[in-house]
Amino acid sequence: MRRISRFLLALALLPLTALASEVKIDAAPINASDKLSLQRGARNFVNYCLNCHSAQYMRYSRLQDLGLTAQQIQDYLVPVGAKVGDTMAIAMTKQDAKAWFGVPPPDLSVEARVRGVDWLYTYLRSFYQDDSRPTGWNNLTFPNVGMPHVLWELQGIQVLQAAEKAEDNGERHGAPKLVLQSPGKLTPGQYNEFVADLVNYLAYMGEPAKMVRTQLGVIVLFFVAVLFALALLLKKEYWRDVK
Numbered sequence: 001m002r003r004i005s006r007f008l009l010a011l012a013l014l015p016l017t018a019l020a021s022e023v024k025i026d027a028a029p030i031n032a033s034d035k036l037s038l039q040r041g042a043r044n045f046v047n048y049c050l051n052c053h054s055a056q057y058m059r060y061s062r063l064q065d066l067g068l069t070a071q072q073i074q075d076y077l078v079p080v081g082a083k084v085g086d087t088m089a090i091a092m093t094k095q096d097a098k099a100w101f102g103v104p105p106p107d108l109s110v111e112a113r114v115r116g117v118d119w120l121y122t123y124l125r126s127f128y129q130d131d132s133r134p135t136g137w138n139n140l141t142f143p144n145v146g147m148p149h150v151l152w153e154l155q156g157i158q159v160l161q162a163a164e165k166a167e168d169n170g171e172r173h174g175a176p177k178l179v180l181q182s183p184g185k186l187t188p189g190q191y192n193e194f195v196a197d198l199v200n201y202l203a204y205m206g207e208p209a210k211m212v213r214t215q216l217g218v219i220v221l222f223f224v225a226v227l228f229a230l231a232l233l234l235k236k237e238y239w240r241d242v243k
Helices: 002-020 034-050 058-067 070-076 093-101 111-115 116-122 188-206 210-238
Strands: 055-059 125-128 137-139 156-161 177-183
Touching: 034 058, 034 188, 055 058, 058 070, 111 116, 111 188, 116 188
Parallel strands: 125 156
Antiparallel strands: 125 137, 156 177
16 A cells, blocks of 8 residues: 555656756856855845745854955844854744744755755746745746745746647647746846855855865875975985995
8 A cells, every 4th residue: 555655646746857857957157266256145145045044054254254354244244133153043933934834944054065056046046926836936946846936026027938839749849948027126147146146155155164175275285296296306316326
């Protein structure tokens, strides 16, 4: 009986799996060394994501690594009542989140490492209007997602255009695509840059020490190369008179 239930569940999920497999994942145009992009991404995260999603493993003080001062962080990014040394927590409780959204929104501290930056970049640009969903929104990359499109005022309203029909047998060919029905405050190019900055920051937040580690790695390799050259010269000098 359990096997039959699993088989029926798999059949029910086949349409969603097929739709997700047709989605093209776009490469995220991010640069981990672009501190201005990371600063804009931190601003975007605080203004649009931190209301529902926490980042409990990230402290506001780490933003100083991006070139911001403690005073700038306190004045423009830290919410009222919090301090620069606090973690990026939210006021919403898990009980309220479950009642409002069905499930508590995930913590985003390491979301970029779990999902991948390309997936996140595509996901945040793939929302479309769907009146059949409780929130009124759906997502082409993540079908039947419970998250509403909090960036719709910036991106505008997209609708899902079904695959084109062939004239001979009536079968649909090609993948569904998103069409911008109502423009938002940003142009499509500006919105893509907005999302890229946000994803860039999410990637940084998942591993803040990555840039420092990379720089140290280069220094260590250079030091090892110098030592190798000295050792080689010492070997030649030592064995020069040995026959």
